[in-house]
Amino acid sequence: MLKNELDVTLQRAEILKEKPDQKQLGFGKYFTDHMLTMRWDKEQGWHDAEIRSYANFSLDPAAMVLHYSQEIFEGLKAYRGADDSVLLFRPMDNLNRFNDSADRMCMPRIPAEKVLQAMKGFIYLEREWIPKTEGAALYIRPAMIATEAALGVRPANEYLFFVICSPVGAYYAEGFSPTKIYVEDEYVRAVRGGVGNVKTGGNYAASIKAHTTSQRKGYTQVLWLDAVERKYIEEVGTSNIFFVINGELVTPPLGGTILPGITRDTVLQLAKDWGIPTCERRITMDEVIVAVENGSLTEAFGSGTAAVISPIGEFGYKGDTIMINNGETGPLAQRFFDGIQELQRGAAPDPHNWIVWVR
Template identity: 65%
Template sequence: MLHKDFEIAVNKLPEEQRKQKPDQDKLGFGQYYADHMFTMRWNRQDGWHDAQIEPYGNISLDPAAMVLHYGQAIFEGMKAYRSNDGRILLFRPLDNFARMNQSALRMCMPRFPEERVLQALKALIYLDQDWVPSEPGATLYIRPTMVAIEPHLGLRSAEEYLFYIINSPVGAYYSEGFSPTKIYVEDSYVRAVPGGVGFAKTAGNYAASLKAQVEAHNKGFTQVLWLDAVEHKYIEEVGTSNIFFVINDVLVTPPLGGSILPGITRDSVLKLAEEWEIPVEERRLTIGEVIQAAEDGSLQESFGTGTAAVISPVGELTYCEKTYTIAGGGIGPLSQRFYDAIQEIQFGAREDSQNWVVPVC
């Protein structure tokens, strides 16, 4: 049930109670939170209701809340950008909300009215506009989340949900910033299986990836590259990103087959590649093919794509304890071109030929 006409109440935090803004040169990622958040609730009787912008604060859950026992939790990652002329811009927000609704369907959770929630998000950001960083490269990270809050022990879909949005000023996702990353190819653990929930941005997917990620980090790697769960040979995605390879001047990326996330940045890269007339192949490719291309010199570069880091050049790939250097360990020309173009569009410094940018104010 979608209640498109719900009212949005606003409860502002008094000025004297608002938090001191952090130093924009030391933001890190996900450490600070803006003064307000948006919340709304759903139940089977009333649909979406109690929509409000309120002071950022703790959420009270019954110990029997179903999210804690059966894992009905989904989220999204978006950003707001401050342009050089002071405007605040969003990048493809309705695409994020549409993807979140697809996650909701997969997890047996209620869909929400995307346009109305976008209006609420704009109002929330406008209220906390001083939290949108002005330093180059810094942004306001936006985290919409939905969790099952009905208190019930027994496996079924919940009948009560909380949806909320919190905002966090952030710097670079990786400590190295836009620099080549070191990727470890995981051939033991698996992230997702065909027919599962790999395409949904649900909390359990990320919990399942932590063991491999921790082990990779302990070995000095930035991220894990996942292989398919059946044959352990087909490339899927990196822990926080979709993955691209440039092989013999062709941009190659795994297809969306239900076990990888349909990334918004991934789609942006594909659309820009089409606009720039760059040859693209969305196809299954094996780790063996990638290693062979690295050995014979036809692998020219590789990069990950995601909202948090935008473009993450891959400088090294390690598989079966052997390390392969990519693009001389540096940043490839296509990685740089996509990074520059997407960032310039997001910050309003380049013509938005795809109509991706949505102004807040």
């Protein structure tokens, strides 16, 4: 058995899985041979860290996660460089955001730097699962759940942290082609003071109704409006959103109801590096419609770990179709998509030290 700085025990899987066709990966359909786990309780803190075979968990029916939804997660990717090296993109930002989520959900913080070291060892072990095809990567899902068997609304006294990995292709069936977005004005995602800025499962469960309705209408994703006035744009179901208006890059501000996206922050920083004017401000659908009509809005796109950049070709709002850039990918969306992917694969200069090498 091997150990690293977190005293992680390594137990290799006896039987390895057959790897899927890299041209037919989809998203979140296949999982690697191993997983990383560790447990927490009040007496011992974090303990029993282990890399072991991917397998089912055993949970008591009274496990508090099943009743009170103490659960958080993250999403990041491992990329294969041109020299066959393995890279992570801004992983500490993901782990720090994970701890922000833990604070809000009254869960224990993880030792982020030590967990990153353990994750690097885990990913290196699974390196043969990292796709070599363009646009594909190894998706990494850290998560934490409350495992104490008890009924009663309070913070649990026992937790399980785990990391699983999945080789993935493009998140959307359209690939990098423009998506169709339905603007939801009936259901809401988050309110100030709630958990809209936290990656917790309840946020996503609450969005499924609107998402399935939008898909039946032929749309790819949902654009959420604010919960009070139902007019201010917040975020898309799986990404933050950007508009290009009069040459300025505009995105809604963080204020407790929007997830602070790592890719969102990357876009804003790259825009500054490239001399592109940026503005974080409130923006309404009415403003978007007027800007489309007068030609000042030239493109819109989403940003997120799963799809990186998703150009938006049209919005569906109150029965009307609002076309963006004639339904075509805009030059800025293309530039961000290409630029971020080059960074993620170690093919561009990294002045912000975003890349972590697994080797």
